Amino acid sequence: MRSRDMIISASWRRSLAAGVDRGVHAAPLVYDRTDIPAARAGHPLHDLMPLLRHTLLQIADEAAHIMVVTDADGNILWRDGHSEVLRQGDRIGLAEGFAWAESAVGTNGIGTALADGVPTSVYGEQHHIEILHGWSCVGAPIVDPDTGAVLGCVDISGIASSLPPATVALVGAAAQLAESHLALRMRESDERIRTRHAARSGLLVSCSGRVIAGERFRGERVSLPSEGGRVVLPDGRVGDVEFLGDSYLVNCRRGAPPRLTLTLLGGSPFAEYSGRRVTLSLRHAEILTLLATHPRGLTAEQLSFLLYGDDGNPVTIRAEIHRLRAQLPGAVAAKPYRLVGEVDTDLQTVRRALSTGDLDTVVNRYQGPLLPRSESFEIRRERDELEARVRSEILGKGNATHLWSYAQTSGGHDDVAILERIMSIVPADDHRHAAASVRLTHSF
Template identity: 45%
Template sequence: MGGRGHVSSPSPDRKVSADPLARARALSKVFDEVIGAGGPSLRGRDEGPGPRPIISESWQRSLAARVDPESVAPPLVYSSDDLPTLRADHPLNTVMPLLRSTLVSIADEAMHVMLVTDAEGHILWRDGASSLLSDADRVGLYPGTQVSEETIGTNAMGTTLAVDAPVQIHSAEHLVRAFHAWTCVAAPVHDPDTGAILGAVDISGPLHTAHPALVQLVSTTATLAENQLRVRVAIADERLRMRNMPHLASLRGAAGALVTPTGRIIAGEPYGRWPERVAIAEGADRVVLADGREMLVEPLAEGYLLRAATRTTRSAPRTALSMRFMGDGAPRLLLNGRPVPLTLRPAEVLAMLALHPDGVSGERLAQLLYGEDGNPTTVRGEIHRLRALIGADVLRTRPYRLDATVETDFGSVRAALQAGRVEAALSACGGPLLPRSDSPEIRELRDELEAGLRRAVLDTDDVDLLHTFAGHPLGRDDLEVHDRLVTLLAPGDTRLTAVAMRRARLLRD
């Protein structure tokens, strides 16, 4: 329940500060003088050493919120039935394996519990020494309770959220007496996208377990969690960029930008003329940039497209088609950001037209789709139905071609592989291309992409990339990938056990 480096060391008596129990006795004396005798008077004390400034300020905030120092436990806000959904929906859920692998083993050995809260101080996760859990239960340190300063006073989790910095709170530095037998260290975890606090990571234990290194450990772990979240944001940005670049390309060189739902600009034309972030009010149809340019705001299926407010008819945007045809789910098509339902046959036609942007004849399209037995009459029927779905102005005839800005996941994977961008190729690939299709051309491209991606991943010897591929639809049943991972993963890597178990199952099968 705690500041960086220097915050962990000041105490009323520096001679005993290295002894947690002696320091606790000194802090208890200060607590009784300041809080216990005649009520708090935290300003202008001249009668001896007082609490550290961070503690004094926290006590003032807590008392102003009418927290009673004689409180027994923080309030229970969420029941055990609420917690699974809260955890699944919280951004920190994705980094819990990292937090557990970094902190829980230490917590077990050092008689601590690890606690993770949301931004409001609700404890969502708890792990650690089983012998300490009953003690934690007695003071309300368990999932579902709220440990903000406003509810239970000065404590590492609540105070770290209040000051937005790592904090160590020892013994009687807690405002509530029930926590005086505890020493706690916490650090905030931030959203790398918005900078907002997502929650706090805390290590708490009995008085005698206090150690200065815990501040650095918890702070570093919070930073590692933020870095992992930052990688996830980068991957999500890349996917959003690939899915929505047709919208930007449809401006035909006019000024425009792609914006995430949170207001970050991830692509723009011309390059270099855009701020990092733009504030878009809900429902706004235009926004003024810091340099005075007024931009129209067009909502997309995900995020926004900014384009210049003054436009000519000549520069009107082309239709944007985005195809997601890789993976086991139904093929998905976005027409100017609007989902269009597709079955396999029209998806096959669209894939062929995307692969042949200059157009193909009916006879050639029939051959590509159905081989030597292909019938142009069958193709004409498919084209007729598809034009009704996406518009005759988008699907042209003589030859058959798409008059639109087209982006496809299979095209993105192929381009990334050709450029040697293996991580981007893996991010863009949701699985096999139209796996139920028997079209000769699609089968050939499917095999090309699967083999190319697999070989590119194996050739990198990048452990993280290999591990990601081992969980991917194309790699989860690949024995060679799991063999390589078992060889490359360090003995202490928490991922090794699961990979080894999966490899054993593949060997049995």
């Protein structure tokens, strides 16, 4: 687990990158006052406010603090507590309708807790904007156990250089208590749905995509189609989907699971899946590369570390996996995250070809370095190792065709040893000899 200092440092870097002005005097207003009642009524935390007030409000008022509850974007929907602190909060926008995301006011207990996905305390000058240096706050995100999405943040704030150490634990416990109540309601709803459809065979899936009955996938998630059709299950099998009004029924088809083919070498990663070509963002390509090279799977925490190091956030990884699954339904299983079905990558193909000395396949599939824009330490290591192996094999054993093909990649284009080797084995009247000569001249 990252230390508090690391969390604050990472938050400051994000705040600076977002261009947050340290001299602003208040958080921005994002809700018209007349719209707040409707926003509250439609929010999933609305029914839990009595619970949160009972847990925190008396303590907050007695200690001259206030309690704040926001939506998932850090916009304040509820607040209560000590009257004088409420008046002070009005001056800086710590009130209903104002935005407290990091992108709005920089490092603070609400926005940083939402960004990091963990209970977070921010004291005095640790706040990014100067007007907050006289404040301290502790925030904890509340996560929907059904969807895994963050619903909002509960926060205790006060006019002091710090808050009692027990405040962090108390706010975190309040968030966990809210999540426990949400989980209880979810389980009661699941049981009603299971009872209502007990006579049906197949997988019973909630409207959020959770398997709630059937076979061995209970608790896992599937990406449901927007309309009827098919869904790919965690083990790669395909199922037909029927909407039941309060849930979905999935009946498995027989047959081979879809094949996932990944092109990761060079500068434009993409996937081929279920007959479709899907262009991949760098982050999705990085996740798929790590899962392909770790076939037993990785947890969100492991993926986060391999991608971001100590600054990683598992919440960010879970959100990216959610978006990736929408692009490649059924390709990524959970607990731990892993690729399912038949998977092939150009990275694996080149590795196999190198091990057997098949240089024709190597130069055909090696179109350049592995995800050249990736800063992940793990992927950089894979990239450098593969590049070194390809260069060594082609330089030592390759013919003119192999050498010239490698010279068209970003790594080989200006490689002096490669270019000199080409000139030594192709005739002087060969266009490759002339091109290599020109590149050599420019390289000095």
